[in-house]
Amino acid sequence: MKQTFFIQIPLGLEKLAIHELRLKWPVVFPNKTCPEVFAEDGGFNIELLFEEACLLNHWLKIPNKILLRIASFKCRDFPKLYKKISAIDWKPYLGAQEFSFQITSIDSRLFDDRKIKNAIQGGIERYIQKSPIKKKFLEKTKEYDHWNLYMRIENDWCQLSLDISGERLGIRGYRKYVGLAPLRENLASACFYALTFDLEHSTEYNLIDPICGSGTLLSEALLFLRPNNLRNYAYQFLPCYESNLKPIDHQFEKHFEIYGFDKDKNQIEQFQKNLNELEEQGQDLDIIHTEVTDLYNAEEEIKLKYKENICIANLPYNKRIKNTEGNKKLICAIRDKYSPMKIGVIIPQTKTPPLIEGYEVSENLAFINGGFKVSFVIYRKPSS
Numbered sequence: 001m002k003q004t005f006f007i008q009i010p011l012g013l014e015k016l017a018i019h020e021l022r023l024k025w026p027v028v029f030p031n032k033t034c035p036e037v038f039a040e041d042g043g044f045n046i047e048l049l050f051e052e053a054c055l056l057n058h059w060l061k062i063p064n065k066i067l068l069r070i071a072s073f074k075c076r077d078f079p080k081l082y083k084k085i086s087a088i089d090w091k092p093y094l095g096a097q098e099f100s101f102q103i104t105s106i107d108s109r110l111f112d113d114r115k116i117k118n119a120i121q122g123g124i125e126r127y128i129q130k131s132p133i134k135k136k137f138l139e140k141t142k143e144y145d146h147w148n149l150y151m152r153i154e155n156d157w158c159q160l161s162l163d164i165s166g167e168r169l170g171i172r173g174y175r176k177y178v179g180l181a182p183l184r185e186n187l188a189s190a191c192f193y194a195l196t197f198d199l200e201h202s203t204e205y206n207l208i209d210p211i212c213g214s215g216t217l218l219s220e221a222l223l224f225l226r227p228n229n230l231r232n233y234a235y236q237f238l239p240c241y242e243s244n245l246k247p248i249d250h251q252f253e254k255h256f257e258i259y260g261f262d263k264d265k266n267q268i269e270q271f272q273k274n275l276n277e278l279e280e281q282g283q284d285l286d287i288i289h290t291e292v293t294d295l296y297n298a299e300e301e302i303k304l305k306y307k308e309n310i311c312i313a314n315l316p317y318n319k320r321i322k323n324t325e326g327n328k329k330l331i332c333a334i335r336d337k338y339s340p341m342k343i344g345v346i347i348p349q350t351k352t353p354p355l356i357e358g359y360e361v362s363e364n365l366a367f368i369n370g371g372f373k374v375s376f377v378i379y380r381k382p383s384s
């Protein structure tokens with residue numbers, strides 16, 4: 001039986017995330033047509049089998065969460081809310097969870113978060129009194145800590161959703177060491193994908209981050225086409241999850257080699273530690289290389305595998321790290337050193353990115369990283 005899921009996406013990245021779904025679907029679910037999606041701000045709705053939604057947690061790298069819609073109904077008072085909640089068939093979802101509640105109310109009679117939460121909790125308790133939960137499910141759910149229920153009320157229409165991801169999907173379960181201006185992993189994945197998704201399948205290139213810091217952009221590039229089995233997900237601890245769903249490690253063909261450079265030895269060491277951790281967890285690192293190198297050092301000879309280069313970088317923002325050189329100077333240095341077919345840079349949000357001679361702006365993707373409004377600007381050589 002198909003159910004409705006909401007795939008929650010960072011604002012501004014919705015189209016890219018739908019593109020990612022369409023790229024990966026035929027590989028993850030061969031012989032099944034990718035379902036239609038219904039986009040809205042901050043995500044999209046999609047009808048899926050429960051098992052399909054579970055697997056997508058591992059494969060989709062741009063979303064924040066996958067939510068299962070468990071009930072929707074019109075409601076204007078608390079006694080009715082309590083009644084509606086206690087009438088839901090909670091059996092597939094309920095054990096001994098201590099839920100965190102994410103409540104949103106817009107233009108509705110019910111608006112007091114605390115009272116809404118109490119009514120939901122009361123309704124669930126009532127359900128449990130009527131239908132006690134089996135001991136094995138109490139134990140199973142206790143093994144996991146991140147349980148979230150989402151209640152959205154708009155114009156008195158209530159929509160209750162269960163978060164089947166648990167911790168946000170950007171938490172990959174591997175990175176321990178972060179640099180000065182860390183980028184959220186799912187945003188890093190989105191940047192890598194935005195930069196490369198339109199390349200011909202056979203294009204061979206070096207992906208270079210010349211100021212890689214602890215290497216978030218490059219680690220995400222390495223793992224983008226691999227399922228994330230390095231962490232737990234809430235769905236694995238739900239009563240309705242019985243099968244031992246093991247995401248198959250499909251291999252997408254790879255046509256790129258990854259290079260991470262930074263002038264700061266400590267940053268490269270941190271990146272290397274992250275890579276070592278990934279290797280310990282069974283990830284193949286044969287396409288990734290790191291080196292201490294100053295972007296402005298033109299003397300050094302750097303050996304790269306392929307002819308074409310694509311550069312990606314999170315430029316230092318003035319707010320956290322002093323960017324004395326200025327963005328334009330850094331981008332020009334990247335251009336001069338690597339002559340890349342494309343350059344993708346994260347800079348403070350702007351509608352007028354710096355003009356770079358010999359390149360045109362092909363994309364300016366706006367999103368928020370750690371509270372800062374940023375743009376991922378893609379430059380390309382007009383001919384490529």
Ligand SMILES: C[S@@+](CC[C@H](N)C(=O)[O-])C[C@H]1O[C@@H](n2cnc3c(N)ncnc32)[C@H](O)[C@@H]1O
Nearest residue numbers: 179183211213214216262263264294295314316
């Ligand atoms: C904004 S951080 C990059 C963050 C990285 N994307 C991450 O998520 O960890 C800036 C990095 O640029 C490096 N950097 C600044 N100027 C450089 C230069 N001229 N050559 C090489 N690295 C440089 C710094 O050492 C710092 O690690």
